[in-house]
């Protein structure tokens with residue numbers, strides 16, 4: 215039997231106590247697709263606190279596209295995450311924070327978190343932030359990041375969290391795209407051995423952001439911090455000055471009022487602002503967090519993602535807090551100070567559910583089992599992965615070594631656009647196969663289509679993954695560009711939402727995501743567009759033309775290979791490579807820096823001038839003999855030069 219077809223049944227002890235078993239999953243799933251409005255209406259009533267009930271569960275049309283859930287309803291997300299827990303969970307830990315240094319921790323109870331969010335909401339109001347205004351958040355993984363998000367949600371401001379590893383330019387572009395009036399940051403971030411000068415980066419960005427009126431600064435370290443007195447405020451000082459009766463009330467929001475914008479890379483152009491709205495998103499993350507992680511009252515749940523990504527939004531902050539769970543916020547790195555850090559955290563905080571990305575697992579596999587075994591992991595009962603396909607070897611290691619062959623693994627497939635998980639095992643219901651995200655969750659109706667958009671029915675088939683019915687957490691638009699929303703997701707296969715992923719459905723109906731079929735890269739679980747990286751490379755001034763492809767990478771899953779045609783008189787040397795890397799880091803982020811840079815004299819183009827990426831992908835993958843038909847190229851000779859260049863060049867050290 216091949217590794218990937220091994221079946222791991224639900225462990226009996228887990229299944230007996232789980233909230234959802236196989237029979238109840240099947241029944242609920244059937245109900246959710248035969249009567250979606252009935253199903254979601256009931257879930258919305260049971261799982262959320264409403265200020266006013268909705269009049270219509272769903273209005274949708276994938277042509278325009280229009281998606282509206284729970285119209286007429288009034289709700290506030292922060293009340294769902296905080297106020298409603300005060301009666302029974304006021305002294306329960308809402309957040310356990312594990313800082314950069316081992317043992318640097320802070321526990322925030324629901325009572326304390328509620329008070330802090332109300333005060334911060336009042337502070338935002340006092341700074342003139344109103345419902346519908348946009349607020350940028352550029353913070354490290356500290357409790358204040360969750361506080362800032364919840365405070366925005368409380369007053370109806372739309373937050374856009376920017377990963378604190380992004381450059382000044384990336385931050386500036388995001389702020390300007392959605393016209394933020396306030397930026398919330400910290401003076402410094404700490405990541406392993408490094409201090410990150412966040413405030414300096416903000417100063418650089420904000421110098422070119424005309425809409426920013428104020429910058430609120432959390433003091434994370436004692437480092438000297440450049441402040442601009444008319445614009446910048448220390449968060450702790452501003453809170454201290456707030457009058458006792460300052461207005462921290464929760465705004466009454468329409469179900470479809472925007473909640474947040476999160477920028478993500480596509481196959482073309484600049485990152486787009488994925489817009490999520492209030493009630494549908496909240497319902498989706500509440501239900502999926504509860505079902506996928508089988509959340510129980512005494513769980514200590516840890517998702518190691520950063521709040522700068524959608525996983526941090528949905529499964530560090532909103533899903534867990536809506537369910538009244540204890541969520542661990544982890545500031546550091548999995549390898550700091552050593553490769554045992556995750557398990558040290560699990561041990562000290564008695565973590566019961568642990569959720570991370572395959573890239574982190576692969577990096578830790580390499581460090582050896584001793585780092586894991588050094589710590590007591592008996593508290594763990596469930597493991598999860600997200601962000602990219604997990605190779606069966608990494609899955610098996612995670613299962614056997616980290617989970618002592620005792621904990622089920624939920625491999626959760628979803629996207630920034632989907633808001634929450636769509637395809638995943640339910641740990642008490644679904645037998646798992648290493649590498650498969652298994653089955654659709656409630657209300658999710660996946661279809662596979664061929665290149666012409668024809669649905670491929672039956673099992674044992676492969677195609678492009680689409681969805682034929684909306685789910686509550688799906689994005690509603692690209693901020694400021696509804697046509698781009700239509701074009702990107704609904705124009706390729708009319709009547710369907712196209713995910714951008716390739717997928718196989720095996721004989722048992724299990725889904726296996728095979729990766730992106732568009733020009734989107736997934737590097738260590740970080741999503742990047744080839745166009746975005748190419749334009750950053752050209753910005754170096756050294757390169758006339760660049761083409762970027764995904765290449766196999768042992769730890770990152772996918773690395774970045776860049777074919778560069780240099781400008782005249784630029785030397786093909788290490789200094790040029792360095793210059794290119796430097797520019798990409800400055801323009802986007804270190805996460806976008808290529809793993810290989812190949813200097814070539816031309817790119818393979820058709821006679822009409824279109825780059826044949828198919829050929830570059832094959833060469834980048836090392837498949838030199840199977841580049842396919844090159845007869846339509848304007849100059850077929852470039853292919854042999856490209857092959858020779860790639861063959862001779864090792865990956866760069868990063």
Ligand code: PRX
Nearest residue numbers: 600601602603625626627628629630727741
């Ligand atoms: O290709 C899929 C991959 O990550 C893409 C979405 O990236 P992003 O919007 O950054 O969201 C990541 C976190 C949800 C998808 O189109 N992906 C995500 N989860 C999985 C996955 N690929 C395989 N298996 C997964 N579990």
